[in-house]
Amino acid sequence: MKMKKVLVAMSGGVDSSVAALLLKERGYEVGGATFELFDGCPEQNVSDAKAVCEKLGIPHYVFDYRALFSERVLDCFADGYLRGETPNPCIACNRSIKFGAFARDAERLGYGCISTGHYAAVRFDEASGRYQLWRSAQPRKDQSYVLYHLNQRQLSMLLLPLDRYDKSEVRALAAKAGLPVQSKSDSQDICFVPDGDYVSFIARHTGKPPEEGDYLDDAGNVIGRHRGVLHYTIGQRKGLGVAFGTHRYVSRLDPEHNTVTLSDESAVFRDTLFADGLRLISGGALGGPLSVRAKIRYAHTPAPATVYPLGEGEVRVRFDSPQRAITPGQAVVFYDGERVVGGATIRAAGQDKE
Template identity: 50%
Template structure:
């Protein structure tokens, strides 16, 4: 027996196969599901993926099939504090947050690891597609999955302690193979759809969620151009994000893009084609994963969104501790609040939160 591992079971196929593979490889496996929020009764039950009541039941069925214990941990209060409150406050100041990154940092690899230690487990595991290994200098390193599905981007905020106690058994598997393994093992979630949305926003309507949460919609204001000329009226800042073109609700005679959200003036700043690109960006709240913070400028490949292609850039730590990233080619829709994650090939170096895009 290799040891005891607590596997985060979302009720989906990935975490189910992760538990199966660890069990087959000699680990004593215990399953757990995190209750992060309550289902909104205004919406029909979701098919697939994460955090709903049905997902808890699916995880329990998988654990029963594997003959392992299953726990449900109520982390709703912590999730509200660390994820939902941050989501709401970030939108209030014109930023576009990534709640999955905070959930991984504080819940799935934070609170769950502490609970694993209380249960006498040696490690935790999830169904994320990424690779953890220890480097020659003893530092734990994070790598992108070599196959189509890679989730290293949403794991960049993990600490050395968290990585040291994390197993990611799907690192070298393509998604079709994972479903095949589940099918062959007779797991009841083998064909369950993947989750595609933020778990607490079931209809993908972020502005609608914020309206329900706050009890009111955001205040309408003016669309303006870069010089402050009024172009029309907007519905409220929470309905827009940097780089957006569709859904502005007004015709301009040419494509117009959101370039900035001015919370002080309650204005949405628009610009024509080309204005949605930035040559550089500034980021803060940095976390260096696989390397120490670099003391000199470093050539990297940077992702400014989960689905973005890596772009060549020069990374420089500024005297105030922020990160200045200068791209070889201008990047579209650099949105404040989103994460920028830095790589050297497949090796994830670190990342941070975008403060602003810089045009020149």
């Protein structure tokens, strides 16, 4: 049974402001909380969230999560890149901060529920007695991909009031209520790298600047010089900095030997991936092969696949047809229709025959 007191994670943006507004209109006793996540976090976010709370007549808190964010999000982001992976820091933040520390702090303050401005839906299924996570009714904004790791306890205390709304409706609601953030633009992809220069960020954070190295072809021949493994991601074609006369794509990153392999486009299509850290929304383990639609990055259209359990929390995912740029470090999220089944972290791509 959900309690009536809810603490909304308020970034100072339109979505979470409208989440607070809707919950207040629905009769909840609402509070708002803004997180300080890193040094240099825009002060404006805190003051905007505070102004919205004042307008709504609800209390506002500021939580300092800088130390935890540095350890669980920034360090993991940088370490992942140094291992040649492409991590998703929003998922790490959701796990450790929003649905970890924040959920605990909310409970400590007497709030039985928490809320965010994510576009996805939580439902309770009477038949199974389990909470479920569903895609947003508005596919263009759906954010269920970054929430695949939520467990039953977290879902039981989570309210996602934007589940059915479109962004334009959310903006209209903000305008109608006179919220001071109604025309604020959408947030950046990676909040702690506002200029998009993640290479410089990692170099600063780790003290290890990227080192030039060799581009290799599929046979291991040196075919040019790259600017440092950090600069590249699987499937990349643009920004290679060398003209090869034909299109080349990044197919392999090897930070140990500081090499980047370039191939024909066909080499970046793979039908199998290996992933670990499996989480199932229903809890429990995977008993046997499961047919799903699997999504390998935020902007990927889920594709038919079968998930096979391997060792502890490890799975092999076999797609019905090869997928472009399966990228280690990204999450693979499993759907049954519109419902999220669970997900895991991609560690390697392969071909079924390998």
